[in-house]
Amino acid sequence: MTEPIIRDHNGLTEEEFLQSYDAGIYERPSVTVDMLIFTVCDKQQANYRKLPEKALQLLLIKRGEHPCLGQWALPGGFVSVRESIEEAAQRELKSEANIDNLYMEQLFTWGDVGRDPRTRVISSSYMALVDRTALDVKAGDDAEDARWFEAGCQMLQEKRTMLQDGYELERLIQITLSHEEERLTATVKVTTTFCGRIKQVRRDIVDSHGLAFDHAKIIEYAIGRLRNKIEYTDIAFHLMPPLFTLSELQQVYEVILGKELLAAAFRRKLAPMVTETNEFTRDAGHRPSKLYRFNPNWENH
Amino acid sequence: MTEPIIRDHNGLTEEEFLQSYDAGIYERPSVTVDMLIFTVCDKQQANYRKLPEKALQLLLIKRGEHPCLGQWALPGGFVSVRESIEEAAQRELKSEANIDNLYMEQLFTWGDVGRDPRTRVISSSYMALVDRTALDVKAGDDAEDARWFEAGCQMLQEKRTMLQDGYELERLIQITLSHEEERLTATVKVTTTFCGRIKQVRRDIVDSHGLAFDHAKIIEYAIGRLRNKIEYTDIAFHLMPPLFTLSELQQVYEVILGKELLAAAFRRKLAPMVTETNEFTRDAGHRPSKLYRFNPNWENH
DNA sequence: TCAATAGTGTCTATTAGACAGTATACC
DNA sequence: GGTATACTGTCTAATAGACACTATTGA
Numbered sequence: 001m002t003e004p005i006i007r008d009h010n011g012l013t014e015e016e017f018l019q020s021y022d023a024g025i026y027e028r029p030s031v032t033v034d035m036l037i038f039t040v041c042d043k044q045q046a047n048y049r050k051l052p053e054k055a056l057q058l059l060l061i062k063r064g065e066h067p068c069l070g071q072w073a074l075p076g077g078f079v080s081v082r083e084s085i086e087e088a089a090q091r092e093l094k095s096e097a098n099i100d101n102l103y104m105e106q107l108f109t110w111g112d113v114g115r116d117p118r119t120r121v122i123s124s125s126y127m128a129l130v131d132r133t134a135l136d137v138k139a140g141d142d143a144e145d146a147r148w149f150e151a152g153c154q155m156l157q158e159k160r161t162m163l164q165d166g167y168e169l170e171r172l173i174q175i176t177l178s179h180e181e182e183r184l185t186a187t188v189k190v191t192t193t194f195c196g197r198i199k200q201v202r203r204d205i206v207d208s209h210g211l212a213f214d215h216a217k218i219i220e221y222a223i224g225r226l227r228n229k230i231e232y233t234d235i236a237f238h239l240m241p242p243l244f245t246l247s248e249l250q251q252v253y254e255v256i257l258g259k260e261l262l263a264a265a266f267r268r269k270l271a272p273m274v275t276e277t278n279e280f281t282r283d284a285g286h287r288p289s290k291l292y293r294f295n296p297n298w299e300n301h
Numbered sequence: 302m303t304e305p306i307i308r309d310h311n312g313l314t315e316e317e318f319l320q321s322y323d324a325g326i327y328e329r330p331s332v333t334v335d336m337l338i339f340t341v342c343d344k345q346q347a348n349y350r351k352l353p354e355k356a357l358q359l360l361l362i363k364r365g366e367h368p369c370l371g372q373w374a375l376p377g378g379f380v381s382v383r384e385s386i387e388e389a390a391q392r393e394l395k396s397e398a399n400i401d402n403l404y405m406e407q408l409f410t411w412g413d414v415g416r417d418p419r420t421r422v423i424s425s426s427y428m429a430l431v432d433r434t435a436l437d438v439k440a441g442d443d444a445e446d447a448r449w450f451e452a453g454c455q456m457l458q459e460k461r462t463m464l465q466d467g468y469e470l471e472r473l474i475q476i477t478l479s480h481e482e483e484r485l486t487a488t489v490k491v492t493t494t495f496c497g498r499i500k501q502v503r504r505d506i507v508d509s510h511g512l513a514f515d516h517a518k519i520i521e522y523a524i525g526r527l528r529n530k531i532e533y534t535d536i537a538f539h540l541m542p543p544l545f546t547l548s549e550l551q552q553v554y555e556v557i558l559g560k561e562l563l564a565a566a567f568r569r570k571l572a573p574m575v576t577e578t579n580e581f582t583r584d585a586g587h588r589p590s591k592l593y594r595f596n597p598n599w600e601n602h
Numbered sequence: 603t604c605a606a607t608a609g610t611g612t613c614t615a616t617t618a619g620a621c622a623g624t625a626t627a628c629c
Numbered sequence: 630g631g632t633a634t635a636c637t638g639t640c641t642a643a644t645a646g647a648c649a650c651t652a653t654t655g656a
Contacts, residue, residue, distance in 0.1 A: 006370050014418075017367035021419050027382045028329040031412075031423055048629080049633050066318035069307050081328045081421040085412030103499050109410040109425050111332075111386030117315075118322050120382040122332055122423075124410050166597045194597040197432075197538060198404050237498060247635075264637075265618055286634040287626035296467045296495045349656080350606050548608075565610075566645055587607040588653035 029111075029120040033089045034076040034215070035059075036107070036125060036222040037097055039132045039148065040239045040252050049285035054251040057132075057148040058177065058219065059097060060184075064145060067117045068212035072177070072184055074219075075146070076123070089126045096146060097130065103238040104128045107222055115214050125218050127225065129238035149177035149184065153223040153258070156187065166194035172206065175216050175223075185209050186216030230256050234273055237294040245281060245289040246270070273298040330412075330421040334390045335377040335516070336360075337408070337426060337523040338398055340433040340449065341540045341553050350586035355552040358433075358449040359478065359520065360398060361485075365446060368418045369513035373478070373485055375520075376447070377424070390427045397447060398431065404539040405429045408523055416515050426519050428526065430539035450478035450485065454524040454559070457488065467495035473507065476517050476524075486510050487517030531557050535574055538595040546582060546590040547571070574599040 005013050012020070037059040042052035060072040075096040079088040085106075093099055107125040115121055157172040169192040177184040186208040193200045208216045230236050236252055250266050275295045280288040306314050313321070338360040343353035361373040376397040380389040386407075394400055408426040416422055458473040470493040478485040487509040494501045509517045531537050537553055551567050576596045581589040 008367050008370055009365070012367065014367045014370065018418055026331070026379060029332050029380065029382050030327070031330050031332065047633095051634075064310070066309050066313065066315045069309055069315065078327060079330065079412065079423070081330050082414065084414055085410065085423065101497065101499055103501075106409060108407060109386065111380065111425070113383065113385055117319055122380070122386065124412070196402065197543070197595055197597070198402055199535075199539075200404075234500075238500075242498070245635085262619065262621085263635085264620080267636075269618080283628080284634075285628050286632070287628090287636085289635060294498055296498070348606095352607075546608085563646065563648085564608085565647085568609075570645080584655075585607075586655050587605070588609085590608055 029122045030116075031079045031085070032076050032121055032123045033079060033085060033092055034074040034110075034123050034125045034218060035089060035092050035096065036074060036127045036219065037093070037130060038127065038151075038222075038226065038239070039130045039135065040255065041132050041148070051247065051251070051284075054248075054255045055150045056152075056255050058151040060147060060149050060177065061096065062145040062147075063212055071210055071212040072147075072149070072182075073212035074125075074215050079124075085124050089124075089128075093128055097128075097135065099128075099130060099135065102128055102130055103235065105235075107225055108218075110214065110218065112214070123218075125222065127222050129235060131239060131241050133241040147179045147182075149179045149182075151219070151223065152176040152178075153220065163195055165196050168193050168195075173220055175211075175219050177211070177219075182210075184211050186211050186219075188216055188220040190220070227257055234294070234298070237273070240294070243277065243279065243291040243293060245291060246274070247289055249274075249292070330423045331417075332380045332386070333377050333422055333424045334380060334386060334393055335375040335411075335424050335426045335519060336390060336393050336397065337375060337428045337520065338394065338431060339428065339452075339523075339527065339540070340431045340436065341556065342433050342449070352548065352552070352585075355549075355556045356451045357453075357524075357556050359452040361448060361450050361478065362397065363446040363448075364513055372511055372513040373448075373450070373483075374513035375426075375516050380425075386425050390425075390429075394429055398429075398436065400429075400431060400436065403429055403431050404536065406536075408526055409519075411515065411519065413515070426523065428523050430536060432540060432542050434542040448480045448483070450480045450483070452520070452524065453477040453479075454521065464496055466497050469494045469496075474521050476512075476520050478512070478520075483511075485512050487512050487520075489517055489521040491521070528558055535595070535599070538574070541595070544578065544580065544592040544594060546592060547575070548590055550575075550593070 007013055008017060039057045040054050041057055043055050045052035059075060061075045063069055063071055063073050075092055077088065077092050079085055089104060093102070093104070105127050107127050109122060109124045111122045113120065115123070154174045155171060156174050159170045161168045171190045173188045173190060175186045175188065187206040189204045189206050191202050203217045203220065205214060205216050230253060239252055240249060246267055249270065250261055250263065254261055273295055274292040277291050277293055279291040281291065282288060308314055309318060340358045341355050342358050344356050346353040360376060362376045364370055364372055364374050376393055378389065378393050380386055390405060394403070394405070406428050408428050410423060410425045412423045414421065455475045456472055457475050460471045462469045472491045474489045474491060476487045476489065488507040490505045490507050492503050504518045504521065506515055506517050531554060540553055541550060547568055550571065551562055551564065554567070555562055574596055575593040578592050578594055580592040582592065583589060
């Protein structure tokens with residue numbers, strides 16, 4: 001690919017141009033990554049026969065510095081000019097959850113002007129899904145400043161207003177994050193406007209108790225995406241251990257979707273995504289359950 | 302919300318901390334927006350009776366400066382520290398397509414280190430969908446440096462390699478952009494790795510003729526997203542004029558999905574999304590077609 | 603009249619929801 | 630035996646695909 005040498009209106013070749021290029025003339029924003037690291041864990045079982053309930057958990061870090069000192073924030077940090085955003089996200093993941101190889105997906109890049117009181121900060125959010133049993137316990141669990149919070153997301157209100165040529169839909173969504181005595185809550189207003197055939201969505205934080213910056217918005221967005229993608233992709237398996245029962249899998253779906261599912265239909269639908277093994281659960285106080293493994297080739301039957 | 306005054310390990314309050322905060326100590330990347338402005342236009346009809354074919358078009362700008370001088374690029378520009386990313390995207394849209402109010406959605410933020418030879422550039426891509434009939438003709442159409450290119454996206458090769466605990470799927474996807482004599486092509490390699498239950502996707506540009514920077518990757522990603530979202534959302538209507546026939550709508554779906562659809566099933570499926578009017582097409586050389594309007598309330602029947 | 607599109611009816615295959623009913627370990 | 634979960638069978642409703650058939654215009 002030997003291209004002819006092209007000169008610009010100043011008579012410079014590309015090489016000459018790049019040598020004279022001054023990158024410092026414009027003010028630049030800072031770029032950070034925010035990690036949403038989700039897991040599913042077992043809650044205490046009520047009686048020896050009952051199965052333990054599952055809960056969706058999110059890793060948060062207590063801020064030890066201004067701004068938002070003492071509040072809980074998503075793990076994250078600045079992207080250096082010598083690493084890609086993905087690399088920064090991986091680095092953050094390694095340092096916060098001590099995990100190298102896990103599922104990670106870019107969610108959204110948040111770029112409002114007043115997001116951070118220090119300076120202009122643009123932040124790419126990434127969602128990571130971790131199998132709890134593979135987690136290094138030391139990270140997050142005991143550390144004074146990093147904790148797994150049980151995450152809940154509930155709709156408080158839905159208001160529809162008709163306009164001349166469309167409507168406005170305003171939903172108030174409450175985020176709850178709890179870890180033992182600690183309980184953080186926030187309300188996010190999600191406004192969907194449909195005006196003159198154009199659809200627009202905006203998110204505003206109505207109130208936020210104990211959650212740093214605009215992280216309530218990001219968490220609301222992430223849970224929505226997780227709920228959505230679990231319906232038509234296989235991401236849920238990233239939350240499962242290598243061997244699992246179909247009941248456990250169903251519980252994971254139920255806790256994320258926030259509704260009960262019928263076992264028969266669930267099994268039918270997920271059958272192609274799993275391979276059965278010859279192993280069974282034991283000592284459960286009831287009929288043992290067959291253990292399954294994820295089948296990565298399910299999409300091409 | 303009067304919070305107690307909290308002091309950090311240096312004894313500073315948040316206000317004091319922010320006053321002493323020096324934003325300039327770290328090197329920062331530049332942040333830009335890249336706009337993928339899609340339309341659907343009518344191609345020449347072969348005979349007076351035939352309906353005109355539809356084509357998917359994308360707006361590209363000829364670069365008048367280094368780097369990539371003379372190549373075609375997505376419209377875009379730097380995000381200033383005093384505007385949000387959305388505002389920068391809107392501004393770019395206004396200046397390139399002269400449209401204020403249209404559908405826009407953030408796609409992905411590209412942050413590899415060597416993307417731009419000038420300096421470290423992180424770029425948020427936005428997809429905008431425009432009804433061609435609402436477009437200001439002066440923008441894009443005649444301008445020497447801005448043109449609508451017919452966009453095509455075709456799979457050239459699919460290769461599946463089995464690994465010990467998973468597989469790797471490598472697809473070569475060819476992007477074609479043409480405007481009269483001008484014809485740009487690029488090949489993007491999309492590698493999906495499924496290894497140890499972790500799914501990862503990466504994109505590499507294999508070759509790129511006439512397309513600036515890594516824009517081939519971005520275009521491939523955008524067309525994929527468009528194809529995907531048209532199946533389960535109503536975004537296609539942003540490409541339609543206020544009144545349209547169901548056949549036109551079907552043609553738009555067909556050109557985006559790259560396959561033919563059966564009219565009966567298509568009409569059944571889209572019926573709830575549209576409202577019929579009393580108007581008809583005329584002078585078509587065949588049976589007139591009823592005109593429909595988008596029904597923004599379709600989701601709650 | 604006929605070419606070309608518009609629009610409908612219906613049969614079939616597939617899938618999701620509902621729920622009853624059977625199976626099985628462990629205390 | 631009783632409890633709690635595991636798992637299957639089957640009826641029904643809804644939906645998608647296929648395709649034949651009818652309708653309607655302008656040249």
